[in-house]
Amino acid sequence: MAITKVWIEEGCIVCNACEAECPDVFHVTEDSCHIKGEARQDGKESENREEKAELKPDLQANLEEAIIAAAASCPVEVIKFDQVASAAAKPTAAVVPVPTTPATPIAPASAAEAAPPVSPLPATPAPMPHVVDTDIENAVDAALGTTANIRAAAAPSPAAAPSITEAAKPRVTKVWIEEGCIVCNACEADSPEVFRVTETTCTIKAGVRADGKESENRAEKSGLNPSDGERLISSIITAAANCPVEVIKYEVIGEATLVPPPVVEAEAHAAVEVAAGPYVIDYKSAPNRQVVMPKTVPLPSLHTYQEEQKAAMAADEAKWIKQQADFETAKAKALAEGKDAPKPPVRALPKKNDTDMEFPAPSEAKDPDLLHLMDLLDGKVSQAFEQSGELILQVHPDGLIETLMFCKGDASLRYEMLADQTATHYPAANGFAFSVVYQLTSISRRKRLRIRVLVKEGQDLESAVEIYPSANWMEREIYDMFGIRFSGHPDMTRILCPEDWEGYPLRKEYPTLGWGQRDIDFREDRSGVLMRMAMEQAGNMGINLKVPKAD
Amino acid sequence: MFKTEEMEINLGPQHPSTHGVLRVKLHLDGETITRCTPMIGYLHRGVEKICENKTFFQGQVWTDRTDYVASVSNNLGWAEGVEKLFGITVPRRAHYIRTMLTELNRITSHLLWLGTHALDIGAMTVFLYAFREREEILSIFEAFCGARLTTTAFRIGGLREDLPPGLEKLVRAFQARFLDCIDEYETLLTENRIWKKRTIGVALLNAEDAIALGVTGPVLRAAGSNYDIRKAFPYASYAEMDFEVATQTAADTYARYLVRLEEMRQAHRIINQCLDGLPEGPVMAKLPKVLKSEVNEVYHAIEAPKGELGYYFVGEKGGQNPYRMHIRAPSFINLQALSKMVVGRLLADVIAAIGTLDVVLGEVDR
Amino acid sequence: MTPTLTQYLVISLLQIVVVMGFVMTLVPLLTFAERKVIGYVQVRLGATRVAGGLWGAQRGRTHQSRTFTGGLNGFMWWLGRWPVISIFRGLPMFIADALKLLTKEDIVPIEADKAVFVLSPALAMVAAFTVFAAIGFAPGALFYFPAKFPYLGGLPFYGFLTDLNVGLLFILGVASVGVYGIVLGAWASNSKYPLLGGLRSAAQIVSYEVPLTLSLLVPVVLTGSLNFNEMSTRMATDIPVNGLVGIGRTLLMFVGFFVYTTCGFAETNRTPFDLAEAENELVAGFHTEYSGMKFSFFFLSEYASMITVSALASAFFLGGHYLLPFGLQPTWNHFFQNSPSAFLAWTCTPSILWFLLKIFFLLFVFLWVRATVPRYRYDQLMDVGWKFLIPYTLVMFVIAALLRYAA
Known part of the structure; x- marks a missing residue:
């Protein structure tokens, strides 16, 4: 397989991305991007849009990956190329730019002839051996389920369905600690029955070990008691995943029916709730959680977002299947007529999915706080979900004050502080014009919650000043910037702009250029x-x- | 025969001790304050609106200009907020360097506070002593990123470049003498009778009121709460650092002074740990050249020198700019507590209260 | 030889010129000293290194260029090569300061009471400088005109203007007029910050006038005189420190010195009692609306008051024209009066040198304190005055009376 032609469509924004990925082919000038002369057979340097000159033969195969990567990284997607199967076809895996990328970007033509088209959806990991001795990293990944795998499971993929049922239940046979433990207490917090963190290192407790000794188990690698290994499997896997220096290693059998480990958030919060006094947190009793970076929140509706995503994927898939089918019929027809086989279809490249960057999908509400609030508010909650480790509760404007009162007053919620309050303007949205968000912080429970209300144009909200005095200036700022009035506010005047200012600056229609x-x-x-x-x-x-x- | 009336007086917007363009409308009965209304907005530049029209990379420059004495903290808040929005994992070495610079920045911010606060109360010398050390840290910033005040120190996904050679030596040289410098400030102030008279029992704000008013940072910690985002919701590499949260219970200006001094000592400790445990590795995550967001929103808060600094981002589908960016500015929220602190007290206490709140008007007005 | 009236007038005029010249030179020098002393205390980079140009801005590399401006700078740099003299670099700055104050625009607010507004700085200035009429800088005659000197030959030239027999009363009376300058100026500005400053100043000076006068009553009681020179001499030399009375007297003078100096700080509106012009609270206090020459009148009167306070403190408590403070001089004299060493014998005699050195030292203390301590709050200032200083000075007054009785 190789790339014969590369050209640049109109609309290049001269971002240098392609040159960074593949300097041998692309040259970014002041106003456009060119295909270099030395890479082309005709030796000219241009965008190659009209002439569509071929690449030099030696470069065709060598630079294939780089060109695909460049095309994927192009923010405006103007890099196009023709791809043909070459005699020396590489294995599919080699085409994948990054090993963990869930989707196979190109369906190879040669493979397409022999086998049914590879699903564009995230590939399931290869079935694992029953006893994983050698490749522990893979085992951890597979057992935990990377984000990609979770997504794959959620998507309606036929490939994700098969699962191997095991006679024996999965269990951990051995756990040991490699060198380099930083004595961070994370493992003990996750799995106190197995790990004990001492002054200098971390040991495997004697109680769970077959040989009954307590040590790091690095040299001897003695096994766990079978019952313990079965019972504690999820906590051990969690501990290994949470270890910041990744020195906890283990062996596992019967991985197939493993469920992804439960999110440890709830346990951590339970531990946090032991507080020494009002507003004093006992940081020592609650070990530091690892920083949970992202997950995201869709607007305006979680369900709409999920439906859209699903529909887009399905449409994409259908298009690809149709392309494949068209190609099959065309090929059959061509073969029947004795002509040359037509070009195999090239799948449009998915967005380059970098290992360091992913957009996490929202998940349904599982947090006890959200569930509790949904019980309390019964019907006034329009959405509740979690994303980026943040809890979001969208309520009806009528239930706002009630919600805030529950949040502050309920003994199991105790959100004492209104940390922030702000709004966003959605001029194009249906049924509402603004979303107003309240960032609540529970100091005693170390927890945050976001309350969101959707407000129509001209609709007044009730002021939260009575419940949270800190809302005073923030509501004035919202009024100043968006024109949302708060009824019951003691001083509903502008705060940052002068009193006679016209318009509301943070609305989307407010111009950035002007007088x-x-x-x-x-x-x-x-x-x-x-x-x-x-x-x-x-x-x-x-x-x-x-x-x-x-x- | 005699008529008594309250005098209305404008403290600011041009006044030596309002640290910028803060205007406080005071009603005085003699020298006693009967009413106090802070009026803000003189420095309103619409940073939030501007950032909506800049890409995620460009917007960071504006964060330097909100709290201009703690620009590195602001940069950190922005960078981590965007990283949270996009789900970017930052290399551990970058986290360490970020932590170190942010703590250095905490020291500069507290030094500036110490100097100006003492100057407001009349102790002139501390100001120049504090600026001597601040100057040194600013040169460290200059060595790191070429700028002293408006640093734009970090990049989304990590750092632009690794530490330049020799920087560690600079930081170590500063670390070696800084504790003695704090002792020097303390000899001038901590046991000074007049300083104690001017600060003990002045501008009281207990924990309940502080939390109700959303006041965070050293002001809250001086009231007995140990709420510190570095511990409560760890970010950067604070989870790996060993440090104490400085607290006091007196809830007055003197307690806040002690808390901030202790915070400088703890920052010193954290910087040492960062230097000693600096891991090897890359300092930048692999990112595409153009960041395009999905439909989502995040709120990321960090413990800035002045309190909880939150960045609220809303992304739209395929947007290269934040659809909406909001800064939860600690100075803005903390300034609400001013009238509660000073009503019924004397004019000179207003100055002490403004000083102890440590507001920066660039951040109040944004 | 008794001078005739005209001779007396001529000599008096000369004396006035000399004394006022001395004070008027000392005041700007004091601003220079303030800049330098505080500069060194606070590690300021400019004030400790500046060379200072007299005629305009510095240009080029000052110590090398030989321009008109650079010549002076070069000279100052040249001076700076020696360790002690180096602190005088930047000396011409005070001339520039004076010129700046003289040439600044003189603003009178529209709503101000113009007559009072113009008069009050003059009042403050006149009061501050009239005080020097009764202060004896030198003991007796400073020198005698040589016999061949035309018209004035053989006549004495005194180091003071008058030898008033109610000198102390005169000093206190005239000095307290100065507060009217401040209060009237503040009121006439018709502005809020000056009003607050003026009221503070009035309350402060009225409060501190009492302990100040009471603490000065101690030397009055001990010496039984109101004449400046006589009081000064007798406080220094009257009673040797050998009996209970002598020791009690020394202790009293020691404590009295600190009490008096504290009150003096308050009287002159200096840190930590500079509430009237607390720049961080009241912008500039009573002189917020003043500019140019009028402002400099207030400014000069404050520094002149500092000199007055220092002069009184050194005269009554620090031994005046004698070497040793706190009445220790008689004991010193007892040992060294007949010493063969001419120098030691000289230390037993009164001299203007000691007096000036003590004044300079006290002025330095003024600056030193300013660089060190914060400012009191208004109510705390009143507390210190009424609850601490006044009872203290009353007790001292009683003790002084007892000592007088015992002696």
């Missing part, structure tokens, strides 16, 4: 013509500008 904007580059104005024109214009508008003195 007083300097649109003349005076450095270029040697003769003063532009200046005079500007003065005249200003005079017409009734603005009296002073002529600056010449230095």
Whole structure:
């Protein structure tokens, strides 16, 4: 397989991304991106849009990966290429730019002839051996389920369905600690029955070990008691995953029916709730959680978002299947007529999915706080979900004050502080114009919660000042910037802008350019013509500008 | 025969001790405050609106200009907020360097506070002593990123470059003498009778009121709470650092002074740990050249020198700019507590209260 | 030889010129000293290194360029090569300061009471400088005109203007007029911050006038005189420190010195009692609306008051024209009066040198304190005055009376 032609469609934003990925082929100039002369057979340097000259034969195969990567990284997707099967076809895996990328970007033509088209959806990991001795990293990944795998399971993929049922239940046979433990207590917090963190290192407790000794188990690698290994499997896997230096290693059998380990958030919170006094947190009793970076929140609706995603994937898939089918019929027809086989279809590249960056999908509410609030508010909650480790509760405007009162007053919630309150303008949305969010913080429970309300244009919200006095200025700021009024507020006046300011600056229709904007580059104005024109214009508008003195 | 009336007086917007363009409308009965209304907005530049029209990479520059004495903290908040929005994992070495610079920045911010606060109360010398050390840290920033005040120190996904050679030596040299410098400030102030008279029992704000008013940072910690985001919701590499949360229970200006001094000592400790345990590895995550967001929203808060600094991002589908960016500015929220602190007290206490709240008007008005 | 009236007038005029010249030179020098002392205390980089140009801005590399401006700078740099003299670099700055104050625009607010507004700085200035009429800088005659000197030959030239027999009363009376300058100026500005500053100043000076006067009553009681020179001499030399009375007297003078100096700080509106012009609270206090020459009148009167306070403190408590403070001089004299060493014998005699050195030292203390301590709050200032200093000075007064009785 190789790439014969590369060209740049119109619309290049000169972002240098392609040159960074594949400097041998692309050259980014001041105003466009060119295919280099030395890479082309005709030796010219241009965008190659009209002529579509072929690449040099030696480069065709060698630079394939780089060109695909460049095309994927192009933010405006103007890099196009023709791809043909070559005699020396590489294995599919080699085409995948990054090993963990869930989707196979290109369906190889040669493979397509022999086998049914590879599903574009995330590939399931290869079935694992029953006893994983050698490749522990893989075992951890598979057992835990990387984000990609979780997504794969959620998606309606036929490939994800098969699972191997085992006679024996899965259990951990051995656990040991490699060198490099930083004594961080994370493992003990996750699995106190197995690990004990001492002053200098971490040991496997004697109680769970077959040989009954307590040590790091690094050299001897003695096994766990079978019953313990079965019972504690999820906590051990969690501990290994949470270890910041990844020195906890283990062997496992019967992985197939493993469920992803439960999210440890709830346990951590339970531990946190032991507080020494009002507003004093006992940090020692609650070990530091690892920083949970992202997951995201869809707007305006979680369900709409999920439906859209699903529909887009399905449409994509259907298109690809149709392309494949068309190709099959065309090929059959061509073979029947004795002509050359037509070009195999090229699947549009999915977005480059970098290992370091992923958009986490939202998940349904599992947090006890959200469930509790949904019980309390019964019907006034329109959505509740978790994302980026943040809890989001969307309530109806009528139930807002009630919600805030519950959040502050309920003994099991105790959100004492309104940390932030702000709004967002959605001029294009149906049924509402603003979302107002309340960031609540529970100091005693170390927890955050976001309450979201959707507000129509001209609709008043009830003020939260009575419940949270800190809302005073923040509501004034929202009024100042968005024009949302809060009924019951003691002083509903502008705060940052002057009293006589017109308009609400943070609304989307508010212009960023305007009165007083300097649109003349005076450095270029040697003769003063532009200046005079500007003065005249200003005079017409009734603005009296002073002529600056010449230095 | 005689008529008594309250005098209305404007403290600011041009006034030596309002640290910028804060205007406080005071009603005075003699020298006793009967009413106090802070009026803000003189430095409103619409940073949030501007950032909505800049890409995620460009917007960080504006965070330097909100709290301009703690720009590195602001950069960290922005960078981590965007990383949370996109789900970017930052290399551990970058986290360590970020932590170190942020703590250095905490020291500069507290030094500036110490100097100006003492100057407001009349102790002039501490100001220049504090600036001597601040100057040194600013040169460290200059060595790191070329700028002293408006640093834009971090990049989304990590750092632009690794530590330059020799920087560690600079930091170590500073670390070696900084504890003695804090002792020097303490000899001038901590046991000074006039300083104690001016600060003990002044501008009281207990924990309940502080939390109700959303006040965070050293002001809250001086009231007995040990709420510190570095411990409560660890970010960067604070989870791996060994440090104490400085607290006091007196809830007055003197307690806040002690808390901030202790925070400088703890920052010193954290910087040492960062230097000693600096891991090897890359400092930048692999990112595409253009960040395009999904439809989502995040709120990321860090413990800035002045309190909880939160960045709220809303992303739209395929957007290269934040659809909405909001800064939860600690100075803005903390300033609400001013009138509660000073009503019924004397004019000179207003100055002490403004000083002890440690507001920066660039951040209040944004 | 008794001078005739005209001779007396001429000599008096000369004396006035000399004394006022001394004070008027000392005041700007004091601003220079303030800049330098505080600069060194606070590790300021500019104040400790500046060379200072007299005629305009510095240009080029000052110590090498030989321009008109650079010449002076070069000279100052040249001076700076020696360790002690180096602190005088930047000396011409005080002339520049004075010129700046003289040439600044003189603003009178529209709503101000113009007559009072103009008069009050003059009042403050006149009061502050009139005080020097009764202060004896030198003991007796400073020198005698040589016999061949035309018209004035053989006549004495005194180091003071008058030898008033109610000198102390005169000093206290005139000095307390100065507060009217401040209060009237503040009121006439018709502005809020000056009003607050003026009221503070009035309350403060009224409060501190009492302990100040009471603490000065101690030397009055002990010496039984109101004449400046006589009081000064007798406080220094009257009673040797050998009996209970002598020791009690020394202790009393020691404590009295600190009490008096504290009150003096308050009287002159200096840190930590500079509430009237607390720049961090009241912008500039009573002189917020003043500019140019009028402002400099207030400014000069404050520094002149500092000199007055220092002079009184050194005269009555620090031994005046004698070497040793706190009445220790008689004991010193007892041992060294007949010493063969001319120098030691000289230390037993009164001299203007000691007096000036003590004044300079006290002025330094003023600056030193300013660089070190914060400012009191208004109510705390009143507390210190009424609850601490006044009872203390009353007790001292009683003790002084007892000592007088015992002696």
